[in-house]
Amino acid sequence: MKVLETVAQMRAACDALKRDGKRLGFVPTMGALHAGHLSLVQAARRQCQAVAASIFVNPTQFGPNEDFSKYPRTFDRDQQLLEAEKVALLFAPSVEEMYPPGSKTFVHVEEMSKKLCGKSRPGHFRGVTTVVNKLFNIVEPDLAFFGQKDAAQCAILRRMVRDLAMSVEIIVCPIIREPDGLALSSRNAYLSPAERKQATILHRALMRVQSLADKGEHSSEKLIAAARDVFAEQPGVRVDYVEIVDRDTLDPVPDVSRGALVAVAAFVGSTRLIDNIVLTAAGSAGHP
Numbered sequence: 001m002k003v004l005e006t007v008a009q010m011r012a013a014c015d016a017l018k019r020d021g022k023r024l025g026f027v028p029t030m031g032a033l034h035a036g037h038l039s040l041v042q043a044a045r046r047q048c049q050a051v052a053a054s055i056f057v058n059p060t061q062f063g064p065n066e067d068f069s070k071y072p073r074t075f076d077r078d079q080q081l082l083e084a085e086k087v088a089l090l091f092a093p094s095v096e097e098m099y100p101p102g103s104k105t106f107v108h109v110e111e112m113s114k115k116l117c118g119k120s121r122p123g124h125f126r127g128v129t130t131v132v133n134k135l136f137n138i139v140e141p142d143l144a145f146f147g148q149k150d151a152a153q154c155a156i157l158r159r160m161v162r163d164l165a166m167s168v169e170i171i172v173c174p175i176i177r178e179p180d181g182l183a184l185s186s187r188n189a190y191l192s193p194a195e196r197k198q199a200t201i202l203h204r205a206l207m208r209v210q211s212l213a214d215k216g217e218h219s220s221e222k223l224i225a226a227a228r229d230v231f232a233e234q235p236g237v238r239v240d241y242v243e244i245v246d247r248d249t250l251d252p253v254p255d256v257s258r259g260a261l262v263a264v265a266a267f268v269g270s271t272r273l274i275d276n277i278v279l280t281a282a283g284s285a286g287h288p
Helices: 007-019 036-048 076-082 124-139 149-164 186-190 193-198 202-216 220-232
Strands: 002-004 024-029 051-054 089-091 143-147 169-173 238-244 261-268 269-281
Touching: 002 007, 002 186, 007 024, 007 051, 007 124, 024 036, 024 124, 036 051, 036 143, 036 169, 051 076, 089 124, 124 149, 149 169, 149 261, 149 269, 169 220, 186 269, 202 220, 202 238, 202 269, 220 238, 220 261, 238 269
Parallel strands: 002 089, 024 051, 024 143, 051 089, 143 169
Antiparallel strands: 238 261, 261 269
16 A cells, blocks of 8 residues: 655645556545544456555635644554555655645535534534545546445535536445444544443434334424434433434425435433434335
């Protein structure tokens, strides 16, 4: 595996792979890798002849009071994990390399970027779309792999790719969970043992919604109320949002009979966690 730190180096290495006729898959990450990230790499390997990954803790997607400075950074371990997964190229740029002094350009998907996590994290999705756009311009992958846990991010990136006529295809891979249902996240490392137990409330709330949908309840209002009732059982957890939306537009839907995304965010202690499920048009639900 080649580790590359400059835009010019990464661009040249990716060009060389593509000149050899290899289909290139790309997995962008912020590091602190876990089995969820590695499942994206494995999906990329199945569909592509070569896989590139990036590790870059992107400052523009963090708010002024968020966890940029303490975000877990485990580069040596991450590098070993990616090498074991036969990643060909690892792009690990500095902040100055990605955002040269005087950078003024941002990519912003209007309206959608204000929904779900965009409500409570203003500017977050602008930072995501900007950095992913830059990474796509550098790597020029055929396929790019993201996790369903970040469902709003996936929808916004799909819209960006469509609106800007980009040639990359976005592939969304299933959420990887702990045995008790907690979605894997780099931020889980922040949780104390007591908070780790409390954190399962997100999944339990989603499972209540799934159960009711399976029994024929289609009212989003009633399903949201049921999820909030579950959260109320754990007073130490502060709900950010419980929403049921169209999975492509992120607009609220009053009825789930044609399918919907059920998304939740909550603070467990000081750690903000997110999770979701997709209800199918048939009224059943899954763990994407």
